[in-house]
Amino acid sequence: MLKAAPRIFKFSEPFLEVTRFDDVKDLPIDSKTIVLNASDTEIVIEGKPLRPWNSSVFASVVIPAAARIICITLDTDFFSGNAFPHAQSITDNWIKAHRITPHLKDRKLWRSKKDRIGKTAFNLWYAPAGTNCGIHKKHAFRELHTQVFGLGRMQKFHKNKRNSLYQEVYMSPGYTHYPFYDEDGKYPWHQYRADTDCIWLATEFHGQRL
Numbered sequence: 164m165l166k167a168a169p170r171i172f173k174f175s176e177p178f179l180e181v182t183r184f185d186d187v188k189d190l191p192i193d194s195k196t197i198v199l200n201a202s203d204t205e206i207v208i209e210g211k212p213l214r215p216w217n218s219s220v221f222a223s224v225v226i227p228a229a230a231r232i233i234c235i236t237l238d239t240d241f242f243s244g245n246a247f248p249h250a251q252s253i254t255d256n257w258i259k260a261h262r263i264t265p266h267l268k269d270r271k272l273w274r275s276k277k278d279r280i281g282k283t284a285f286n287l288w289y290a291p292a293g294t295n296c297g298i299h300k301k302h303a304f305r306e307l308h309t310q311v312f313g314l315g316r317m318q319k320f321h322k323n324k325r326n327s328l329y330q331e332v333y334m335s336p337g338y339t340h341y342p343f344y345d346e347d348g349k350y351p352w353h354q355y356r357a358d359t360d361c362i363w364l365a366t367e368f369h370g371q372r373l
């Protein structure tokens with residue numbers, strides 16, 4: 164049987180590759196790679212389940228079977244404690260957040276181009292160390308984030324104020340947080356905060372439920 168060819172997402176960079184693999188059979192993962200289960204069925208790696216829309220960093224494994232995975236590789240460590248070495252290339256080429264959301268005028272936040280699989284859209288974000296990316300609660304879609312580089316946090320708030328914080332979910336490389344939205348697609352006030360320079364993959368489910 165013919166294997167579906169891997170497809171590299173359009174927003175990939177020479178230093179950061181995001182690739183989708185469909186109908187995986189015995190796919191070797193050699194060097195450190197973030198593997199996101201982008202299907203609605205569990206996949207098993209080294210005898211342990213990776214649930215739908217969960218992810219982790221893997222190396223030296225073979226993925227026996229999966230309907231769809233997304234693999235992310237970097238040409239540098241996912242975490243080094245240092246600045247992201249290609250930050251300049253990102254800030255020169257990605258879209259500054261205020262061009263997408265005007266009230267984020269002074270925010271040090273950049274977004275890559277988008278790519279899609281059906282009704283699901285994907286893009287990358289970059290924020291330098293210490294950036295509060297903006298408290299919000301309105302979304303036209305259901306979102307998940309997968310940490311690619313550095314350490315950050317997803318935070319929840321009672322109000323649109325930083326001092327009303329009530330929960331923090333730390334984001335480390337390879338981790339995808341659980342959904343913040345409820346069954347109706349409603350969110351609490353929330354934001355992403357970058358502790359170090361951070362890159363993360365956003366997955367947006369448009370017009371569908373998880």
Ligand SMILES: [Fe+2]
Nearest residue numbers: 299302306353
């Ligand atoms: Fe959000």
